Amino acid sequence: MDLSAVGLTVRFGALAALNRVDLEVAAGERRAVIGPNGAGKTTLLNVIAGEHRPTEGSVRLGGRDATPLPPWRRARLGLGRTFQRSTLFSQLTVADNIALAVRARNRSGWRFWPGSEDGLNQEVSRRLEAGGIEHLARRPAGRLGHGERRILEVELALAASPSALLLDEPMAGLSGDERQKTLERLRSLPKEVTVVIVEHDIDAVFALAERITVLDHGVKIADGTPTEVRANARVQEVYLGGL
Amino acid sequence: MTLGRAASARYAAFLGTLAIGLATIPLWAPRFWIYIATQALIFAIFAMSLDLLLGYAGLPSLGHAAFFGVGAYACALLALRQVDGLFPLLLVGAVAAAIVAVPIGALSLRTTGIYFLMLTLAFGQMLWGLAVNWVSLTRGTDGLIGIPRPTLVGLDAFEISLYERGAFFILCLIVAIVTFALLQMLARSPFGKTLEGIRENERRMRALGFPTVRYRFAAFVTAAAVAGIAGALAAMSNGYATPDLLYWTVSGLALVAVVVGGARSLIGPVLGAFVVLFAQLGLSTYLERWELILGAIFIAFVLFVPGGLVGLVRRA
Numbered sequence: 001m002d003l004s005a006v007g008l009t010v011r012f013g014a015l016a017a018l019n020r021v022d023l024e025v026a027a028g029e030r031r032a033v034i035g036p037n038g039a040g041k042t043t044l045l046n047v048i049a050g051e052h053r054p055t056e057g058s059v060r061l062g063g064r065d066a067t068p069l070p071p072w073r074r075a076r077l078g079l080g081r082t083f084q085r086s087t088l089f090s091q092l093t094v095a096d097n098i099a100l101a102v103r104a105r106n107r108s109g110w111r112f113w114p115g116s117e118d119g120l121n122q123e124v125s126r127r128l129e130a131g132g133i134e135h136l137a138r139r140p141a142g143r144l145g146h147g148e149r150r151i152l153e154v155e156l157a158l159a160a161s162p163s164a165l166l167l168d169e170p171m172a173g174l175s176g177d178e179r180q181k182t183l184e185r186l187r188s189l190p191k192e193v194t195v196v197i198v199e200h201d202i203d204a205v206f207a208l209a210e211r212i213t214v215l216d217h218g219v220k221i222a223d224g225t226p227t228e229v230r231a232n233a234r235v236q237e238v239y240l241g242g243l
Numbered sequence: 244m245t246l247g248r249a250a251s252a253r254y255a256a257f258l259g260t261l262a263i264g265l266a267t268i269p270l271w272a273p274r275f276w277i278y279i280a281t282q283a284l285i286f287a288i289f290a291m292s293l294d295l296l297l298g299y300a301g302l303p304s305l306g307h308a309a310f311f312g313v314g315a316y317a318c319a320l321l322a323l324r325q326v327d328g329l330f331p332l333l334l335v336g337a338v339a340a341a342i343v344a345v346p347i348g349a350l351s352l353r354t355t356g357i358y359f360l361m362l363t364l365a366f367g368q369m370l371w372g373l374a375v376n377w378v379s380l381t382r383g384t385d386g387l388i389g390i391p392r393p394t395l396v397g398l399d400a401f402e403i404s405l406y407e408r409g410a411f412f413i414l415c416l417i418v419a420i421v422t423f424a425l426l427q428m429l430a431r432s433p434f435g436k437t438l439e440g441i442r443e444n445e446r447r448m449r450a451l452g453f454p455t456v457r458y459r460f461a462a463f464v465t466a467a468a469v470a471g472i473a474g475a476l477a478a479m480s481n482g483y484a485t486p487d488l489l490y491w492t493v494s495g496l497a498l499v500a501v502v503v504g505g506a507r508s509l510i511g512p513v514l515g516a517f518v519v520l521f522a523q524l525g526l527s528t529y530l531e532r533w534e535l536i537l538g539a540i541f542i543a544f545v546l547f548v549p550g551g552l553v554g555l556v557r558r559a
Binding site for chain 2 (some may be wrong): 049070071075083089096099109
């Protein structure tokens with residue numbers, strides 16, 4: 001699913017967290033959004049996901065105007081996301097966490113009686129295995145280590161089979177080994193899945209992204225292929241600093 | 244919550260023993276105690292409906308008694324118009340409470356937590372005010388009196404009448420067991436699991452594509468309908484319906500029953516309902532301010548026994 005934002009402005013009082021930002025991401029594209037802290041990256045994801053209403057501008061998902069839609073409607077159009085701070089079901093087991101994501105896609109929440117859910121359970125096992133977290137299946141999410149939580153954060157979004165995925169710093173705080181695994185997991189996503197990733201791990205960004213958008217103080221200062229962005233003097237000055 | 248096989252067998256044995264134990268009450272208990280146990284069962288049905296809200300949906304309501312009262316008045320108004328029949332009278336209690344819950348839920352569910360608590364309290368007190376002031380319908384503070392109990396088609400041939408305490412007690416027990424079974428089923432259904440997810444992390448549920456407010460709304464209206472059934476039974480049991488039934492302290496007592504018994508278990512609120520009623524009865528004989536003692540018990544449970552009575556049993 002392609003997604004686009006036109007003229008997005010988000011003002012919190014006098015502060016413009018985003019200032020007339022345009023973003024055009026083609027279906028199946030891998031896009032990174034980078035920039036220093038406070039550049040407006042998370043705000044941009046929140047506006048695309050529907051958690052913030054933009055002060056001005058519009059969001060389109062799969063060619064459809066999504067600006068007035070609440071987050072759950074955007075999710076049903078095929079948009080998935082992860083959060084910068086892990087947002088899990090901490091009292092539920094890892095398997096039950098994944099089950100909720102699968103249920104979201106099946107829309108099977110409106111059944112009022114219990115009963116066999118073999119299909120669901122099989123898919124949950126498959127998903128746990130694909131994510132390499134089957135050994136954690138019965139552990140409550142609240143008792144996972146930091147790295148395991150970050151990995152579940154991504155797996156939860158993947159389990160809903162999104163056609164466009166917003167990732168908010170999925171690598172933050174991961175060990176080298178965990179980073180490598182997460183990177184491989186993201187690279188192995190089906191080609192048609194659109195990915196927008198906000199990430200400070202520049203190696204991961206350059207390994208994954210086909211195009212990079214650079215924000216600074218809520219303004220888009222560059223947009224192009226990794227080579228172009230790396231060569232951009234302005235980007236070197238505000239963010240990449242000598243890379 | 245998932246239980247191991249041994250634990251669920253023990254749980255089933257416990258439920259069976261409890262049901263059979265309660266069913267024998269009319270055989271041996273003095274008349275007064277049958278009456279008290281009947282009140283406790285009705286209160287238990289009410290408390291179970293609140294557990295659906297508080298325990299499963301994570302919605303702390305202080306206005307739940309409004310639906311109890313609406314169910315009682317609806318049943319009373321119909322019974323006083325010579326409508327006879329157990330099912331119509333229980334059904335009208337459920338439907339009336341559910342209808343009233345629609346606008347209240349639609350407005351209150353824009354909020355959660357303490358704001359939800361305050362809004363439900365306000366709506367509950369508004370309905371109490373309505374019951375006091377809409378004299379042409381409710382007869383104000385005098386209430387509706389002389390509510391007849393329905394005759395049981397078929398069973399009257401055996402001379403079983405709901406005017407007998409034992410028979411009425413058994414009716415309440417059956418309604419309580421059916422309510423328990425249905426709510427248990429609901430809690431374990433995909434709908435119940437979805438509610439659980441919303442309670443745990445609403446933001447994530449929305450991001451996954453669940454219309455969370457609709458789910459909470461469905462839980463709210465369902466809980467109101469069950470409270471309405473309890474209210475209808477209360478009207479039949481007492482023979483009258485007064486505004487007291489809607490007063491916020493009734494909601495408060497139900498919250499105490501849920502927390503003391505153990506939220507998110509359904510059986511906990513049943514035990515809690517008995518504790519609260521017996522505490523009320525036992526303490527009010529000796530103390531004018533018996534609520535103080537009940538309040539102290541409540542605080543002790545919140546602080547030291549977070550899982551309630553059920554949690555104590557589980558740990559043992």
